[in-house]
Each structure stands twice: as structure tokens, then as C-alpha cells.
Amino acid sequence: MAHAQLSPRNIPDRLEGRGARLLRSWEALLIVVATVIFLGNSFASPYFLDPWNLSDATFNFTEKAMIAFAMALVIISGEIDLSVASIIALASTAMGYAVQLGVDTPVLVAIGLGVGLVCGAVNGLLITGLGLPSIVVTIGTMSLFRGLSFIILGDQAFTGYPESFAWFGQGYVWWVLSFEFTLFALLAVAYGVLLHKTNFGRAVYAIGNNQTAALFSGVRVARVKFTLFLLTGLMAGLASICLTSRLGSTRPSIALGWELEVVTMVVLGGVNILGGSGTIPGVVLAALIMGMVTFGFGLLNVPGIVMSIFIGLLLISVIALPILWRRARRRLAH
Amino acid sequence: MIAKLLKNREILLVGAIAVLLALIALRFPGFVAPFNLARVYNDTSILIILALGQMAVILTRCIDLSMAANLALCGMVAAMLNAAFPGLPIPLIILAAMALGGLLGMINGTLVWKLDIPPIVVTLGTLTIYRGLIFLLTDGKWINAHEMSDAFKALPRLDLAGMPVLSWLSLLMIAVMFLVMSRTPIGRAFYAVGGHPHAAVYTGIDVGRTRFFAYCLSGTLAGLSGYLWVSRYAVAYVDIAAGFELDIIAACVIGGISIAGGIGSVAGAVLGALFLGVIKNALPVINISPFAQMAISGTVIIIAVAVNARAERRKGRVILRKAEAV
Amino acid sequence: ENKKIALVVKALGIGFFEAANKGAQEAAKELGDVEIIYTGPTSTTAEGQIEVINSLIAQKVDAIAVSANDTDALVPALKKAMDRGIKVISWDSGVAKEGRLMHLNPSSSPLIGNMIIKLAADNLPEGGDVAVLSASATATNQNTWIAEMKKVQVNYKGINVVATVYGDDLADKSYRETQGLIQSHPNLKAIIAPTSIGIVAAAQAVTDAGKIGQINVTGLGLPSEMAGHVKSGASKSFAIWNPIDLGYSATMIAYDIINGAEAKPGAELKMGRMGTVKLDDNNEGAMADPFVYDASNVEEFAKIF
């Protein structure tokens, strides 16, 4: 790039159009992967292309994806929250406890969201207030939150949720369109707008790329990060409502191991684990891909662990392939 | 003098363990009997060995989430080898487990080194893959005590000068790691690479290759632990040590190994593991509900990071301009 | 057209369920027009089982026979299955009444509760301290058995149940909990572990502590996994029902229901070579008594399951 050819007073806004940018994007790659998996599933199983079955399949990922949206923002800002699955457990336990006291659905929802917010605030305070590394703090709160559920519940279960509460995890808005999937779609749009179209989203990217410079530029780093952990807690609370409603019961081992699946979803969606880049459409695609893979394999009665091998390979290869490809092209060019 | 001593993270941790033991002794004096402490040490041996490997990786500013899965796979292969060829000498089986562990570590290391994939992503991926491989290898079947040869199960329990071989092995690993970390170029390179990767290049250290070696080391130690685990508990199945990766990392964090790399010591890793080991062993003895264990270890981790971070911050402050006193 | 019967287990790879699958296959062969789908999650979680059930619903299987990881959490998914015309029964570890047509207990809970304490008492003529090592804190059945056991405890004079601890169905945790028990109860005479993972770990811990002969490990276990410990003397005897029979019976019952048999209180359902099972008011039935294994017969059964 010799600068001599550029007339300095006339720098173009962009060098390439929207189409060209999209073509080279991670999302394009994910769309190809998603299409291949969709077609593969349609050929492999006669049951795949059935509206009710597809609708059932969405339950495999909707709850995780809700958290993944907020997690994407956290990771883009250069942090991570491994306590989300434990927040689900604690929120669910709190709701179950409330049910024993005879509380009705609206209050249950408020409790679920409230516990999520409180847990998020605890994470946020430890991380932004005391300046501790989020990966370690949330490994700690991951044990703490689920540990509290174990203390409250022990080997018991809470059941007896009110009939009306079942709607969140089992209800349908219209025909095959479940409440959960509708919520997922709405949240996808909301988070897409928040991250890509607002000042807040811009601040998230700035923090992820260079926290110090962002601070010097007037971004309220601590406040933004705190908000992000609150949001993740809130989403975990929401997911807890959906999951608890779907299961109709609470045990302390609920949603065990989900944190890694959520992180996998976010990374597969093209979010840089080191912070600074990533998009919500990417995360949506990754959620769809993971949902289709598990459902497709399920239809073939492939054990879950084989699916996780596949997801593991997918995770490494979608990141490795572009790197190898770029390298090969450079070698050819030489 | 005392204040200076107290600043030292390891001494603080020794103090914390001593206080913990004293508290337990109040409710159950038998716990601190030398015989029982030796038993607790023995029970913590595997965690210590794993924490040493994780320490090397964390020092280079990486992380190995696949250690427990690696352990499980190597343990299963060791058990399968033993079941298939009961005559195979045990040292050979141990070497095979370590070699396989090293190989799995090499895969992690290569992906980090040659493809520049972030370590957390690599090991998140291989964590599921390694565990999945056990399933593919065994179809989910268990290998039980009666399928293992007596020699296979006996080795870690064998009494040598009053302590089981398992304890001796962990002591040996501590000694070896101490030597490696303090007296060899690669050990010092771990610190340099994690402390300031960019600067490491200028001193002739290959950052990627150093990380690769750290993963080989953690993999090999995971392989060894795989054999030890399976022979000690005399059973091998897909889910052994599931979730143990977090215990390993917690031990390192409690031991003052900075997750940002470059800071930490062998003593810290060992003490961190012992701290967790004491808690784990004490809870059933002093009749604290087993359900409280998780919450307790979570709280301990949070306190440990907070304390370590404070210690670091205080030291980091350089007061350049002293008042006109001089 | 073959009937598709899905045998959903708590987790793949557990010896007990592998044996049940053998029985199911045996039933399928006997019936001729049945295809068995043996499936389950890879670790014992309710969420995992729900995903499996969803994909079975999508495949339009004819019947689902499930051993549940959670009594209540599976209910909504199983209800949906029944809404779509799938016959659902539970076996081994049951689901709540609304989620299934019937439940097949391997044996009746009072019988098991009595059996496990009797196994301990039979070897302790003078009585003594006994502790319980339970399995996963969230599993359904163990805790019922322990409750039943405590009900009949008065019948065994001199037997003191001093503690109940949880090994979470993890070998290392069960091992450590057992060590804790040995530590904190010096006069311990027996450990009852009504779980196949716990009993093995407990026997190993007792062996390692050099307490063979002083502490007897008993409870519910698999012959193949316990053979070594019976031989060493760490365990004098233990009990279990035959999982092959259990898988066989569950399949037979499912087939019977597919073919129109109605599961209602008082009904008798056909279990092939195992005879019939009579349903109680909860639509539950018991297959058979647990069977006791000791040095005299364990080798023989270890070859089978």
C-alpha cells in the first residue's frame, strides 16, 4: 500500500461494498455449513423435514442460545462468564422454593429474573469492582451458586409448579411456533440491534479491543462491563424460567455443563474468544447449526457423546480451516 | 521481617492450611494425626501431579481444559492394555499411558503453536473429543476391578518406607518439576513466555514451541495420572474425573498462579492442591453436609483470587517520586 | 412392519443397562416383529434424556420404556410422546404417574429396603454400627430404598445406622466418602451401598484401609463388578435383581400395551417367560425379589452381567 498514490484529502469511506464484505465474512462460512447440515439431515432421515419435529428440535438450543447472546457481548468485551449454568440452577431453586410457599406464576417469573440479576451483579461487582479476572471469578461463583442450590435442595426436588407456569417451556404461540423459539427470535433481534446499532454496542467492541484506550476515550468501562454481567445473569434467569417450566421440576444438577456448550456456541458463531470481534447473526447461525447437529444425530440414534465429538471437531476445524486456507494461498502466491 | 514473610503468597497459603487444620482438629482431633495427614496427602497426590502440569501451561498464558479428559482416555487405555495383556509389565503400561498423554498434549500444543487457535478454544474442543474417543473405544463399557491384574491395582498402594507409592510418585514429580522450573532453560522460558510473550521472542525463545512443550508436559502428567486414577479406584469408564479440570485450575488459582501468565511456582501449585485436598477430605469427617462442599470450594476460590490480586497490586505500585525527605 | 420399542436408559455404558439391553434383544427375538432402539444420554442428566425422547418422538416409535434420571423432569416430554400416540412405560427408576402408563419396579421397594439391611445384619449377630453410602443425590430410587430400610430397622436389634453419605455416583467421591466414614466411625461394622458404583468404591476403600474382615461392604451391585471383592472378602454378600430379566420384562410389557392391553390398576400384563405383573393403585408392578450373590454363586453370574 504505497501511500503516494492516494490523494490525502479524499479518503473513501469504504473500499468494498456490503456484498463483498458479507462474502468474505464468517457468517457466509456458517451459512454454508448450516445448509450442508440441513441437506445432510434431510437426506439421512425421513423424519427431519416435519414441521412438528423441527419445532421440537428447537428446544435443544433455544435456552442455551438466549444465554449465548449475552455471553457473546461479554466475550466480545474481553471477559467470560462460566457461571451461567449455575445461575440457572440457583434461579430454578429459588423459584421452586417459592412454589412451596404457594406463589403464583408472575411472582415466579420475577423471582427467576431477580435471582439472575443478583447473581450477575455479584459477578459484576467482583470483576469490575475488585478488578479480578473474570475467568477465575466465574469458576468460583460457578461452584458457589450451584453449591447454594445443593445446600437448599440436597437430594430433594421441587415440583408442583402451577399449571400456568408450564407455558414458558411448553406453550405455543401459533401452530408449531413455540413460545421459546419466539423468544429466541425476538432476543436475537434485540441483541443484534444492541450490539450493532447502538452506542452501547460500540463501547463493547472498543473495550474488547483496547480497554485502556476505551477508558481514555470516555467509555465508562466498569459500568459497561457491569451491565454485561447483569445482562448475562438476566438471560440465565430467563433461560432458567424456560427450562424449569419445560422440566416442571427443579433439581440442583439442572443444566449441568451448559456453560461450556454456551461458550462453544458463541465461539462457533465467530466471536473471538480473546475479545474485540464477533456478531449476533453469527451466534444465531451457530445456535441453529448446533441444534440441527444434535437433532439430526438424535434421529439416527447416535449417542450424544458422538455428537459432542462432532461439535468439538467442528469448533476446531471452522477456526483452523480459514487459517490453513489463507496460509496455503499465501504459499501458492509466493 | 514477619511482615515481609507474610507478603509471600506461599507462606500465606501454608498459614491458611495450618489454620484450616487447626479448625478441623477442634471438631475431630484424629484428622491431624500424622497417619491421617499422610492419608490426605496420598489422596491429593493425583491432583498435585495434575496441578503441576496445569501450572506449566498457565504460566505460558495458556490453559488446558482437556486435562481431565486426557486423564480419562489414558486411564482407559492403560486399563484396556492390562485387561487385554495381563502379562504386560506395569512400568510398560505406565510408560504407554504417559506417552499417549504426551501425544494428546502434543495435539493441543500443535493446534496452539502452528494454527494459532486460542488455547481455551483448542482445549474446549479436544476436551469433548478426547472423552468422546473413550466412548468410541469402549462403546461406553466399563472396565472393572476383576478385569485388572492384581499387580496393576497394587502398584499405587504398595507401601514403601511407610508411604504408598502413589505419594512417593507425586513427591518425585514435585522434585522433577521443581528442577525443571528453576534450573532448566525451558522452565525459565515458561515464565518468560507468559510474562511478556512479545519480549520472549527478542531473547531467542520460540513462544509457540515453548507453549507446545508446556502442553506436552501437562499431557504427559495427565497420562501418568490416568494410570494412577484407574488403578487406585480400580475402575475405568467414560466419565471418570469428569469436571475435574475445574478442580485442577482451582488448585492453581488458589496456589497463586496468575491466570494471566508468568507468575506462579511449584510450591504454590502443590499448596493450592493440598488446600483443596484438605477441604475435600475434612468435610465428610467433620460431618458437614456433603452438599455444602461445592459452595465452600467456590467461596475459597473467590477469596483466593481476591487475596492474590491484592498482593499483586500492592507490589506493582512503584512510587517513583518520594517526598523531599532525602 | 416392525414395532419400534425404545429402551431409554439413564446413561449409555453402564453395565447394568447393557445387560438390560441383552434382555430386551432376547424379547425382540422371541416376539419376532419388534425392533429395539437402545439409547440414552452419555451422562445421567434429565436434560439429556429429554433430548433423546424428543428425537424418539420425531421418529414415531411405538413405545418408549424409560429408566428415568429424574422423576418429574421427564414428565412434560413423555406426556407429549403419549399425546402423539406413543405408549410410555417406565422401569427400574420411575417417572411420576402422569408421565407414563405404568411403572415396572425391579422388585418392590419394601423388599429391597429390608434386603439391604438384612444383608448387613446377617453377618452381624451381635449388632453394631452400620453406615449407608448412597448414590447420586438426585437419583430416584436409592433414597426410597433407604427410607424403606429405616422403617424396618427396628426389626434388627443392635444394628445402628450411624450415618448416610453421598458418593454422587462418582468412583473417587464414593471412595473418599468411605474413607471419611472409616475415619469418623472407628466401630463401623458394615457399609450398605445400594448403588452399583458406590459398592465397588466402598469395597476398594475398605480393602485399601486394611479393614477386610472388620468392615463388611454390602448393598446392591453387579456380580461382574463385585466378583473380585467377594473373593477378597471385602464383601460377604450383596443383592441385585437380574437386569436381563428386567429389560426383557419391560420390552414384553411395552409390546403387550402396544397390542392393546390396558394399563390400569388391577390389570395383569404379560411378561413372557417372567409370567405376569399385576398393577397396583399407582399403576406400578414389581418384577421379582432381589437375588442374593455370595462366594458360592458370584463367579457364575459374573460371566453374564
Place this chain on the structure above:
Amino acid sequence: MKPAITLEGISKSFPGVRALSDVSLALYPGSVTALIGENGAGKSTLVKILTGIYQPDSGMIRVADTETTFPTALAAARAGVTAIHQETVLFDELSVAENIFLGHAPRNRFGLIDWKKLNADAAALLQRAGADFDPTIRLRDLGIAKKHLVAIARALSVDAQVVIMDEPTAALSHKEIHELYALIERLKADGKAILFISHKFDEIFRIADRYTVFRDGTMVGEGLIADASQDDLVRMMVGRAVDSVYPKKDVKIGEAVLTVSGYRHPTEFEDINFELRRGEILGFYGLVGAGRSEFMQSLIGITRPSAGAVRLDGNVLVIRNPAEAIRAGIVYVPEERGRQGAIIGMPIFQNVTLPSLSHTSRSGFLKLANEFALAREYTARLDLRAASLDQDVGTLSGGNQQKVVIAKWLATKPKVIILDEPTKGIDIGSKAAVHAFMSELAAQGLSVIMVSSEIPEIMGMSDRVIVMREGRIAGRFERSELTAEKLVRAAAGIETQINGRAA
């Protein structure tokens, strides 16, 4: 005389950039060669090739007549090439001795590191570099100047024939610079070949024997310093003549805009009182580490003062974070461009608009068209060279990055702008542009604080100067009474006569 090392036909490309094309260079024993060129001319790249950190795409290196390659930094050290690099390449957590010997530590006969010998050798090297502290203390416990001595000791730890210094004086104070000159003389006397890189012409003319000039990755001239003038060198470097006169405009100074009284901080500074007036450029001079940056950062709410008040246009201000400072109209262009200024990984336009988002957006939602308009306006005013506005700032050269950072702050339309070392590490052409811009801003009625450690710049640009030493104000001077000597004395806190360099 035979060269100690020769480079021939060296080329090196990075993705999208040709950093060096077909350059040649020879270094002679007992002689100092100055390497000069604009930012991004490829000087540091050449150093990295010479020390085995980068591999050239083509070309060859010859040491004492034999052709070699340096696949690693270690190989270069073994071949007798050592360097003090432009960036700090030391390890805070390791001991001083280990920092010196990392990578080539002495070993005992078992191949294990011999700590005793290592510490003893390190102590000897430190002494040679003019330092006398304990080599076993941790590096992080040292101040910046001592760290620099460690870097020099590290370079000396290699038994080298070729010593390279890439802008070694950029972070040094007056006294240490003079000690470095003395060290260079000693190395020269020992017959070492020295490559010296600097943007400061006064020091080049003082210590160099030969020069080599790079422009855009090619060698455009070389010769003996004795045969060249500063104007010649600048013309070769930039391709045109650059006015060496500071473009300070005479401006009518207005009323006080910013008043700082009684500012103090427990460990960093105290007793800071001054006024800044409309249209004024107020210079802050001091040695590195005098606490100027720390104080300036307390004005925008990064560090919290423990006491003190600020008034802007007569109203008392409480500033708790940079966002409030920006809203009040006080902005700070930080010293460390890479860490505190540019957000590498984000496009140019987003960098420029980040502090002004509240103006370009509507109720919290981004308006890209407004952002581009703002970015276009200010990048054009600063004469930025870039391919497009959505290009990552990380792909720009250092000087252009600095322009983006300055544009970012001007776009907030501030009343007071604080520039912390605005021309540090910037080549002479860009430097002149920044200076011209600064005086234009002042002429438009903006108030400017300029922190600088360069006496010519301070003297050429300031209406008034405040000198800081050890966190306190050590002197105030009007433009009319400024001399280099007064500044140096106040900054160093000495009464005896020392040689101040004239501008």
C-alpha cells in the same frame, strides 16, 4: 577497513506492506553508523532482521566474510550481534540477573542453570553499564531508568562485535543520555561496530561517524557525517526540505480558561497550581518520570487526586472519569499511543468518533452517515494518509495512527486540549505537521497544554513553561525568559552549571 557485518539486497514484506526492498548496509569496527528515516521507513525491521527476529524474504548477511543466516535471536547473538531494541523487551516478574541472561544462562556440567555464576556475571555486567544495584531483585521493583540500564547490560552480556541501538534515548533523561554517550565511546574504542537509530539530529551529529538514510524501505543515501548537513539528511529522508523553524504564531492571549489549585495525590504529585489562558500553549517540561503524565491524567479523571480544585471558565468542576472531562471540554491526547490512544482492531472512523458518539448518534442509536462525515472532516484536516476510513487503524504507520488519535480528540470540539508527548517517536515531517496544527488550534482560541521532554520543542512552541520535578512544580518561565539551561537546571534540581543543549 573491512566491515564487521554486511547486509546485501535485503527485502522483507508483510501482508500488504513492503517494509524493505533491496537494501544494503555495512557496519565497520570502531565506528558509529546512524540509520535515519521517517516513521515506517523500515529501520526497526532491519534491526529485527539483523537480530534474527524476522527472516528476510531475500538477500544475505555476511559476518566477517562468511555468509550466514540468523534463524533465531540466539543465533544472531552467537554470531556476535546484539541490540537494544526500540520496545522494552524485559520481564517484570523475573530477577534483574535473569533478565540479563535469559536465553543464554550459564549452565553447570549437568546442563542445569548455574544461578551462582549467573548472579555474579550479572553484577559484573551491571557495573560495566554504570549501575550498581543488586542483580537478584525483581525487575518490577526498579524505576524506568534502572530498567533501561538492565536492557543495556543485557546487550553487553553477549560478547558482540556489532551493537545496535534502536532509539535508545527516546525514554532517557538528560543525565542518562550523557552516560550512554560515554558508553558508546567506550564501545567504539573497543573496536565494536555500532548502528545507532534516532530521530534526534543533534545527537546524530554528536556521536555518529557515518550515516545511512532509508525512505519507504529503500536505501537512498549514505556517507560520512562530516560531509553532510542536517538539511541534506532531511531532504534525503523526506524527499523535500522541511522547515526547521517552529511554526509558533503570535496569538493574543485571552482570559484564564482553566485554573488548577492545590492538586495533590498521595504518591504521585502535590502542590500543583497554575492557570491556562485562552489561545495559550502552556509547555510542561521535566525529566521522564517527573509525574507530568500522572498529573494530566488526574485532570481527566483517570487518577484521583486526594485534594485540589479545577475551575473551567470560572466554574468549579468535579471530574470523576474521562467521560465527564470530555463533556466539560477537557481532552487528553495520551503519551502511549498503542496502549492508551488508538484502538487497534477497530476501523479509523470508529476510532475518531468514539468520544463523540453522543453527538453523532440519536437517542443511543448509531448514525453511520454522521460518523463518516465527522471522521472525514477531521482526518482531512490532519492530512491523514489511508486507503479508506473503514480500514483498521492497526494497519497504519505510527505517525498516521497518531494523527487518528489527535483527530479523535479534536472532533469532540474541546476548550482545553492536553497533548502528552505529541511528537514522541514521530519523524520530522509528521512532527512539523503536528506543530503547525497545534499553533493553528491556539490561534483559533483553543487552550493547549503540551507535555514534552524535548527542549527544542518546548522552547519553540510554548508561550509559557512549567517545569516539574518529582511530582512538584520546580519552575515557571515566560517565553521571553526561556533558556535551555534554566529548564535543565529546574528539571534536574541542580545549582551547578551543566551543558544545556541549545535549540
